[in-house]
Amino acid sequence: MKALSIISGSSHPQLADKICSKLGTEKCKVVLNKFRNSETNIEICDSVRDMDVYIIQTSSNIVNDNFMELAILIHACKMASAQKVQKINVVTQGHIDDPWNRLNGVPLSEYQKEMLANLQYSKESYKLWASRSGKLVANILSVAGADHLITLDLHEPQFQGFFDIPVDNLHSHNLVCLCIKENIENYGESVIVSPDAGGTKRASIISAKLGIEFAMIHREKKANILIGDVAQRECILIDDLADSSNTIVMASYLLKEKGASKIYAVITHGIFSGDALQRIAASPLDVVYVSDSIPQDVHMQQCPKIKRFEVAQLFAEAIRRNHNGESVSMLFDDQ
Incomplete structure (x- = not known):
């Protein structure tokens, strides 16, 4: 061999x-x-x-x-x-929080985003x-x-x-499930929440593996809509990537408004660019578990809410x- x-x-x-x-x-x-x-x-x-x-x-x-x-x-x-x-x-x-970060329906890479930022264009017509x-x-x-x-x-x-x-x-489904089982004491009574429609499949797989309820947030221009009951329940947001952290932060405010008692997030890739960590610290999120697919030592020092699980x-x-x-x-x- x-x-x-x-x-x-x-x-x-x-x-x-x-x-x-x-x-x-x-x-x-x-x-x-x-x-x-x-x-x-x-x-x-x-x-x-x-x-x-x-x-x-x-x-x-x-x-x-x-x-x-x-x-x-x-x-x-x-x-x-x-x-x-x-x-x-x-x-x-990179994460795609803004629908205008797409060109003809194709997600843009960081290279493309930078190029578009330097071009003179309007949202009525893409270059x-x-x-x-x-x-x-x-x-x-x-x-x-x-x-x-x-x-x-x-x-x-x-x-x-x-x-x-x-x-x-x-x-990362099995790793996410293991993280939830090891760190969230009463996870069996919790609700798995997808922060947007795009993550529904991922979150539903985690929900089925753990045998617990599932909810999702439907994002619209005027308002976000929660589909599911989270009142007096612990909620676990599932997402693959957090860059600006807009998605999970906005979701946490909606869940808190709907009566969630505690809000966790489990993320595969934690980039946390710009002021993402400050916004997480000020949000209703209690703990954000993120894998070490990206170095997290500095992020954990800057925001005590960030906890790490391993992918090695x-x-x-x-x-x-x-x-x-x-x-x-x-x-x-x-x-």
Whole structure:
């Protein structure tokens, strides 16, 4: 069997350490730094010849630098005669809170949002020359030499179609259920709440797994409508991603207005950009549980309401099964 090598980018070395610990292996030694002109410099110090290489890199924080570092890492491994280069990508898409963050119905990436912000356009008519960066990013990773991509809770599952290589989009449903069971004492009497119509499927799966009631919030221009009864009940908001945190904060105010006794949120990817943490701190939210798919140490220091749960075991199992040629279908089980 081919040897296994784990390489960590600079975006989240702690996650790579946890994955290596679960797998009982050590990280490949690499040097990651920048030249004086800020150009990325990478040196792979251990041999990866004829190995299956897994690169751990998130798309959070300094997105452009992390992405370029990832592409160079993939290419360096290919040039070093790695058998396969498989990228573990934890989150690739920014949150979409505003319906105007869409172009012809297609969710925009952070690159596209920035471009549109710099264009003179009105909300009556979109300018159609904005870059379709999702496909471009997929092409860059493929050309760099990536053979396989493993992701977690893509904000839009359709993004898998941008890639010409296999993509395994893992689900966090079982991790979310475990987090709820371990941290919310009377979860059996709680109500799972989807903060918008787009998250209904995800929240209903969690509700069915836990065997508890389900409610949802229907967002309209004039007012948000709660479908379900939450009076004198503990509510658990479920979402895949919190960036500006508009969605969960607005939902928490509505739930409080409808008589919820306590309000939790369980989020897969916690980006918390801008003043998101301050708004969470001032909101009716009691606790926000978020995975460590993105580094959360600073967020937890800035907002005591933020608590963390781990995803390393899920990725470690995906790597183990992939490396051994076993099926990963059980990791997509939604039942």
